[in-house]
Ligand SMILES: NC(=O)C1=CN([C@@H]2O[C@H](COP(=O)(O)OP(=O)(O)OC[C@H]3O[C@@H](n4cnc5c(N)ncnc54)[C@H](OP(=O)(O)O)[C@@H]3O)[C@@H](O)[C@H]2O)C=CC1
Ligand SMILES: O=C(O)CCC(=O)C(=O)O
């Protein structure tokens with residue numbers, strides 16, 4: 001156990017669940033690998049400016065750096081990727097924000113992002129996808145894309161239960177499947193890796209419940225359960241069936257034309273909320289062709305990962321795709337994208353994704369005025385065609401600016 005490196009700011013107070021948010025909350029942040037060094041300071045500067053402007057000095061965030069990823073290995077030792085004190089800090093200070101963290105492909109460490117979600121049981125990955133006027137998009141009318149993805153964040157193949165082909169454990173599990181479970185369909189048993197995909201009723205229910213509650217609270221028109229239940233009948237098919245059953249048992253939804261689609265009246269607005277489902281492959285073409293038909297999306301972990309980036313592309317790309325990982329106690333905000341290593345340290349990429357993740361964090365804290373300022377200043381900068389490279393390369397007459405200058409352009413427009 002190494003000496004503690006996290007410095008708790010002397011000014012600032014802890015956020016405590018069930019109590020009002022203090023005016024000077026301590027918010028842990030992980031800078032992140034790759035472009036984390038570029039976007040995280042810009043996010044902090046924009047948030048500080050929005051909070052100062054909105055509350056005239058009455059409220060202020062006390063940022064507390066906590067460490068993970070490559071920076072943690074430099075500070076704590078070569079094998080310490082996710083220090084215990086970082087996990088402890090994210091529990092003690094329950095609202096935090098993080099930059100992206102690298103996960104090697106094939107061998108090497110398992111995802112630290114996934115580990116954090118599992119350790120804190122952050123079962124909802126909430127990723128809103130909306131269009132900002134003026135952003136270049138491959139769609140004729142990108143404003144029709146307005147969805148909120150609720151991605152299950154703790155189960156599915158992200159549980160990381162897998163064994164490498166030709167290892168003793170892979171041989172053992174294959175033998176068990178063949179000898180004791182009657183499995184005959186492993187095409188190349190001698191050279192197969194094996195992965196296991198746990199999907200539970202409890203995990204599905206809490207995620208679908210959160211998605212439907214969101215639809216109720218935000219007057220949304222439908223919740224679509226996206227799955228591949230025709231092929232994976234008990235995991236993805238289970239997700240669909242458990243989701244429908246929960247809509248009926250907890251929200252009083254009634255089948256439409258004999259089901260399986262069902263609907264109920266939103267108790268807050270009296271308007272119908274439809275619960276429907278779509279098979280993931282067909283869904284991916286429909287969100288391009290008929291995006292207006294989809295609203296809140298509830299889906300499994302892997303589908304949600306793919307859908308997040310696909311939908312982000314429809315409204316301009318992952319440079320402005322925000323997200324939140326939420327449990328019943330903790331919230332860790334993070335962008336949808338990764339570390340984009342080729343751009344690291346160049347002050348080049350779009351900080352919008354992490355800034356909009358912080359905007360979600362401010363709204364989560366009830367700091368609506370500061371959150372609104374972030375949205376309006378981003379809209380104003382884009383309307384003035386001041387954008388980073390990702391938008392500039394597709395826009396006529398844009399002024400391309402660096403990552404930090406985009407943040408500055410937002411601050412000037414608050
Ligand atoms: N939550 C997390 O921390 C996540 C971590 N990762 C990890 O990140 C690493 C790199 O993954 P990779 O597949 O390259 O995916 P990335 O999301 O990091 O980058 C893919 C491409 O997306 C575009 N992009 C990403 N971020 C921005 C931004 N802020 N502004 C503008 N464009 C952006 C760039 O496109 P272009 O080349 O067209 O300019 C970039 O090359 C991997 O180790 C992966 O595991 C991935 C996703 C999430
Ligand atoms: O953990 C990672 O490296 C990738 C995770 C990811 O792509 C996501 O959560 O969207």
Ligand SMILES: [Mg+2]
Pocket residue numbers: 305306308309336
């Ligand atoms: Mg992803």
